[in-house]
Amino acid sequence: MAETAQQIADDLRARIDSGEFAPGDRLPGEPALVRQYGVAKMTANGALKILVAEGIAQARTGSGTYVREFKPIVRDAVKRLARSQWALGSSIWSADVEDRPRDVADLDVSEIEAPKWVARALGLNEGATVICRSRLYLVEGEPVQSAISYLSADLVRDTQIAQPDTGPGGTFKRLEEIGSAPERFEEDLRARMPSAEEAERLQVPAGTPVVEIYRTAFTGDGRPIEVNRMLLDAGSYVMRYRFES
Amino acid sequence: MAETAQQIADDLRARIDSGEFAPGDRLPGEPALVRQYGVAKMTANGALKILVAEGIAQARTGSGTYVREFKPIVRDAVKRLARSQWALGSSIWSADVEDRPRDVADLDVSEIEAPKWVARALGLNEGATVICRSRLYLVEGEPVQSAISYLSADLVRDTQIAQPDTGPGGTFKRLEEIGSAPERFEEDLRARMPSAEEAERLQVPAGTPVVEIYRTAFTGDGRPIEVNRMLLDAGSYVMRYRFES
């Protein structure tokens, strides 16, 4: 009795790992922990907070604290390589069905002065303007990713890329039509905790990191043509890459 | 006066973003916050804890709470594509010098019964045995990544792969010598908060996620030959991928 918050959390974690509490199950609440371990309410609260911060549990005010589940969407960055070339059953995480209802929200197109890092990534002069297209992706009504892409305004201002609806085939098809088809891509990924605004926008529960991806698209002759900054809810995604040699 | 912990944290975060506190700087301590905002010590502690949990700050007991820095190592998964083919200056994050002293620790080789997910990934029967090689990578003496790779024991038991020192060229060279050169790779990435043991092993500060990578290596004819589970300190890495089409 009279344990510390960390010890209570360790105990609960062990009981979760043992299968005593399955994903979706409700954990003992604060009053129960106060009784069972003989601690103050705030200590019990602290124990549950530790599990929430670890992403193991999820608190629902007024209801209880529940064991969290992980059903990722597989984000396959290199789709062109036919899956058949690869061995079967190699997936580590049980991929979610790809048929979940998807949606796009907050679509916005604007022309702005290029931020420094964008100018650098696109090889533009200081003060050049870019078309930026931002959007929010939803799966089953829940936001899972935000994206904002930047293209040289001089290059695409007069194309459909500067319009909310880019038309059939999208941005890349339009780029191809003006002789700037993207052929090579580079993605830089970083994982970190979200800021308060990011957590709000993506509706990520506490204890869930985000994955920040910067994708630069290059033409066949090596010109950077687009930069796309994506922010993914790490609790909703598995990123997949395939490469050779 | 009499603000909430979240509000104090928001205030401090804004002051960090504004540049008032630079990376490495010491933030106002608990007593200072108690005075300035007129709150209880525990509330001041809570405010600093929020910043630490967000990975923005780092607490050093007995000394103070400091603004954190991000100097990543670039982990380039696809090194074969010559960098020269690509445009320059496209890097988003200021990459750290690649010349920092690296080290490997806790090298361990053993033969075990394949865990279920390993058997599935390698296409082995239930109960097959695998050679597993685990190691811990250090940079400047700090652990940044743990890795454990699995290979069919029947295939590599009699090679140097089953020895602590795999010899010149390493595991892949030895595989090539037995006609099983890895040619294709698949990496599945996921970001999440570390468990207590993982945080301990990688020495990650609170508020830092880890990146879990499962890499499967395939031979030219599509046989899975190795699975490697890596765990990276997200505060130390940027993952880079390049691909075409």
Add this chain to the structure above:
DNA sequence: AAGTGGTCTAGACCACATT
């Protein structure tokens, strides 16, 4: 010795959800 973060108690109030 003084200052720092870390943690706990015991009691209080709030907003919210479930019954």
Add this chain to the structure above:
DNA sequence: ATGTGGTCTAGACCACTTT
């Protein structure tokens, strides 16, 4: 109406680091 998590207070003790 009751139970839940969320948060704050005021005071206490500890381990650690800095001076």
